[in-house]
Amino acid sequence: TIYGLRGLERVLLHSILTCVLGVAVLRCGKRRSKGLEGSWDGSRHRTLSCTMIGLALFLTIGLLFLLSNIALMVWLDRQRSRGGVPFHMESEPVLNKSSELGSSTTTPLVKAPPRHQPSAPTEIGTQPKVATRKLKPTVHGNRHYPVYTPLPEEIALIPHYEHDPDMMELDPAIILPSPGDCAPQLRANSTFFTVSMYSFRYQAKAERLKASCEAVGVCCATSLVPSHAFGSKEGTPFFRSRFIASKPLFVLRVLQKWRMPIVWLDIDLEFFSYPDLFEAGAWGESRDVLIWNWQANVSNLLGRRLKMASGVFFINATERAEALLVAWAEAMAFANNSAAPDDQTMDELVNKGGWIDRLVFGWLPARYLRMSARHPAIVPVIEHDRGNMPGQNGYGLNFKPVLPPVNYTVHFSLP
Numbered sequence: 001t002i003y004g005l006r007g008l009e010r011v012l013l014h015s016i017l018t019c020v021l022g023v024a025v026l027r028c029g030k031r032r033s034k035g036l037e038g039s040w041d042g043s044r045h046r047t048l049s050c051t052m053i054g055l056a057l058f059l060t061i062g063l064l065f066l067l068s069n070i071a072l073m074v075w076l077d078r079q080r081s082r083g084g085v086p087f088h089m090e091s092e093p094v095l096n097k098s099s100e101l102g103s104s105t106t107t108p109l110v111k112a113p114p115r116h117q118p119s120a121p122t123e124i125g126t127q128p129k130v131a132t133r134k135l136k137p138t139v140h141g142n143r144h145y146p147v148y149t150p151l152p153e154e155i156a157l158i159p160h161y162e163h164d165p166d167m168m169e170l171d172p173a174i175i176l177p178s179p180g181d182c183a184p185q186l187r188a189n190s191t192f193f194t195v196s197m198y199s200f201r202y203q204a205k206a207e208r209l210k211a212s213c214e215a216v217g218v219c220c221a222t223s224l225v226p227s228h229a230f231g232s233k234e235g236t237p238f239f240r241s242r243f244i245a246s247k248p249l250f251v252l253r254v255l256q257k258w259r260m261p262i263v264w265l266d267i268d269l270e271f272f273s274y275p276d277l278f279e280a281g282a283w284g285e286s287r288d289v290l291i292w293n294w295q296a297n298v299s300n301l302l303g304r305r306l307k308m309a310s311g312v313f314f315i316n317a318t319e320r321a322e323a324l325l326v327a328w329a330e331a332m333a334f335a336n337n338s339a340a341p342d343d344q345t346m347d348e349l350v351n352k353g354g355w356i357d358r359l360v361f362g363w364l365p366a367r368y369l370r371m372s373a374r375h376p377a378i379v380p381v382i383e384h385d386r387g388n389m390p391g392q393n394g395y396g397l398n399f400k401p402v403l404p405p406v407n408y409t410v411h412f413s414l415p
Helices: 007-035 045-083 184-189 201-214 239-247 247-258 319-332 342-352
Strands: 135-140 143-148 157-161 193-198 218-222 262-265 269-271 289-293 309-314 361-363 381-386 406-411
Touching: 143 269, 157 218, 157 319, 193 201, 193 247, 201 218, 201 269, 247 309, 247 319, 269 342, 309 319, 309 342, 319 342
Parallel strands: 193 218, 193 262, 289 361
Antiparallel strands: 135 143, 157 406, 262 309, 269 381, 289 309
16 A cells, blocks of 8 residues: 555655554553563563664664655656656556556556657757657558557567477467457447457356457457367366467467457456447557556556556557567467466566567556456456456466577568
8 A cells, every 4th residue: 555655645654654553562561561560570671671672663664664765756756857757658557546456537647758868968948859659550441550660779679589389389279269250230340359268167258258248349259279279188287378378379360360459358357338448549649558557556666567467458450569469479488488377477578578668558447357356446347257356266377487588689660
């Protein structure tokens, strides 16, 4: 709670907590000393001495908290004055200070220039001119989706990572879904395509997801993963790890086949209302990727750190979004990551691999992955498994992913 607050509020809360703890220790010490009256000599003085030491310790810790927060506020002000706030975090993905992570009442940040600024001197009181990304419209069918012009040279190099080539081939038993699987009226009006995979054990949840899509007017289709896929049986740890590792590769192949924005939903999710944030123009400047980020509201991270919840994400039909999907699939096909969580692997790419500066991200609000135990007051757009906590119906993957070594790099090039 403390680190979800900002500035003066955090300092005041630290001060209050320190005073409360100090008073509590003092009162406990007094009660202890009264209870020891008449016992062996010196016990009362020892209790009061311990109380004073404890109180001094709490006050010292509180003072350190205050000084650290003052230093943090000064640093944040300097970062903002230098343009350190990421230029792609100026609208809805930045969340407000309420306890609802990503509630509908969000507070935008002021748009700031990118970190890569020219070093040429500027006049006092003026802002340096920066190279901005210009959008070049391109037509996919009867819809217009933006494609970005090349990035500056220092961040235009795109890494490809070491991986097992066999794991970059989708199992032939998995059939890619088609927008033609949707009802004609949904297909005609859709600007994005929602997909998911499931196994036989989740047949009922697949039907529930498709029913929710039709109810709110979303074009979605699911693909069945047979029990014999991956050379293993459903229910085994190997089947589960390969199923999860195949998620980015599955979305990549769907994107490459249909060339339209793709939304992934885990099969245990369902729509409660139409997802307006997946529509073109909903974010102002177009976004390459929309992700549900656990750390989007941590003030001192400035929106530049990802802790992904991979139950839902949006991939736009842009070259940069496709490059990230390729990198994600390659990272999951790396030998050390074959049994690692897919969302933590994406975290490694964004936080350590420099992808935070190669794409324009958006952090989805909590109503787009509402978990009733965590967000009881939020009206959902997308609900997680009718209120069940994540991982309740299965076992998690405890392997820690790593950022794979870079095999080679390429430049972005528009078709």
